[in-house]
Amino acid sequence: MCFAQFHLKRMLAFSTISHMELLFVGFGLFTPAGMAGLLVYLAGHSFVKAALFLTTGILLHRFRTVEELELKGQCPVSPVTGIVFSVAGSALAGMPPFTTFFGSAWLDEAARSSGYGWITVVTSLAAIATAGAVLRVAGRIFLGLGPG
Amino acid sequence: MTAPAILLLVIAATLGTFQSFRDAVLRSSIRMQDWQAYTHRVLEGTAIPVLPAQSQSISASATIQSVEVTIAAIALAWFALAPGLGPARRFIGRAHVFNLLRSLHSGVVGDYVMWIAMGVVALGLTLFYIPGSY
Numbered sequence: 001m002c003f004a005q006f007h008l009k010r011m012l013a014f015s016t017i018s019h020m021e022l023l024f025v026g027f028g029l030f031t032p033a034g035m036a037g038l039l040v041y042l043a044g045h046s047f048v049k050a051a052l053f054l055t056t057g058i059l060l061h062r063f064r065t066v067e068e069l070e071l072k073g074q075c076p077v078s079p080v081t082g083i084v085f086s087v088a089g090s091a092l093a094g095m096p097p098f099t100t101f102f103g104s105a106w107l108d109e110a111a112r113s114s115g116y117g118w119i120t121v122v123t124s125l126a127a128i129a130t131a132g133a134v135l136r137v138a139g140r141i142f143l144g145l146g147p148g
Numbered sequence: 149m150t151a152p153a154i155l156l157l158v159i160a161a162t163l164g165t166f167q168s169f170r171d172a173v174l175r176s177s178i179r180m181q182d183w184q185a186y187t188h189r190v191l192e193g194t195a196i197p198v199l200p201a202q203s204q205s206i207s208a209s210a211t212i213q214s215v216e217v218t219i220a221a222i223a224l225a226w227f228a229l230a231p232g233l234g235p236a237r238r239f240i241g242r243a244h245v246f247n248l249l250r251s252l253h254s255g256v257v258g259d260y261v262m263w264i265a266m267g268v269v270a271l272g273l274t275l276f277y278i279p280g281s282y
Contacts (some may be wrong), residue, residue, distance in 0.1 A: 035181065099161070146229030
């Protein structure tokens with residue numbers, strides 16, 4: 001659902017929903033490591049998502065729209081915003097040294113040690129889809145790439 | 149105008165690197181799940197000491213996995229944008245999967261709650277149907 005969105009706020013909302021499932025997994029494991037991973041991930045995710053919503057707000061303020069296709073190539077004059085958006089997208093993927101990396105590593109380790117190794121696959125796919133969507137937006141808006 | 153967003157990203161990038169932060173979170177998690185401490189507090193009226201806990205360092209394989217996930221996300225974004233991959237995108241587009249997914253969402257807050265509930269149910273069903281995981 002996240003990757004299918006072209007409306008930035010909806011895309012970020014679905015990204016949050018996807019990551020909430022990760023937090024539910026951590027809570028469901030109910031081990032100290034799983035719970036700690038959940039809390040660390042939540043802290044990191046909240047800062048990253050706040051930065052993303054703030055950047056989207058900047059786009060809305062400047063261009064009066066948050067539709068990805070309408071914003072294509074509109075922002076070459078604001079490279080810093082583009083860099084912030086791209087780095088935040090990478091942080092959503094759990095790139096080191098972001099706090100999300102430590103949280104997801106703990107969660108995956110807790111899942112594996114509890115016998116739910118397949119959860120790592122689910123969380124990785126969720127991270128790829130959500131971060132891929134944010135990076136796609138960054139490429140289209142700030143670099144003017146892609147159709148639309 | 150981007151300064152607050154940069155500050156938030158800097159916090160997100162540095163917070164997890166502090167060992168003291170990770171240790172404090174782990175201690176809180178252990179304390180939260182310590183049922184004996186709850187029992188002791190209610191029945192005896194006294195608190196039992198919390199065991200010292202130190203968070204484990206992140207393994208190299210976890211770091212490699214995170215880098216792989218990041219590269220896969222960049223590759224996915226590239227697939228959606230690369231000029232030479234138009235035919236492949238059109239082939240996927242014929243399935244109308246993305247249009248179908250977009251049509252399932254009205255933008256109302258309740259829809260987000262519904263998708264969270266669906267995700268939890270999907271995870272729960274997966275838990276039941278994967279042999280040996282429950």
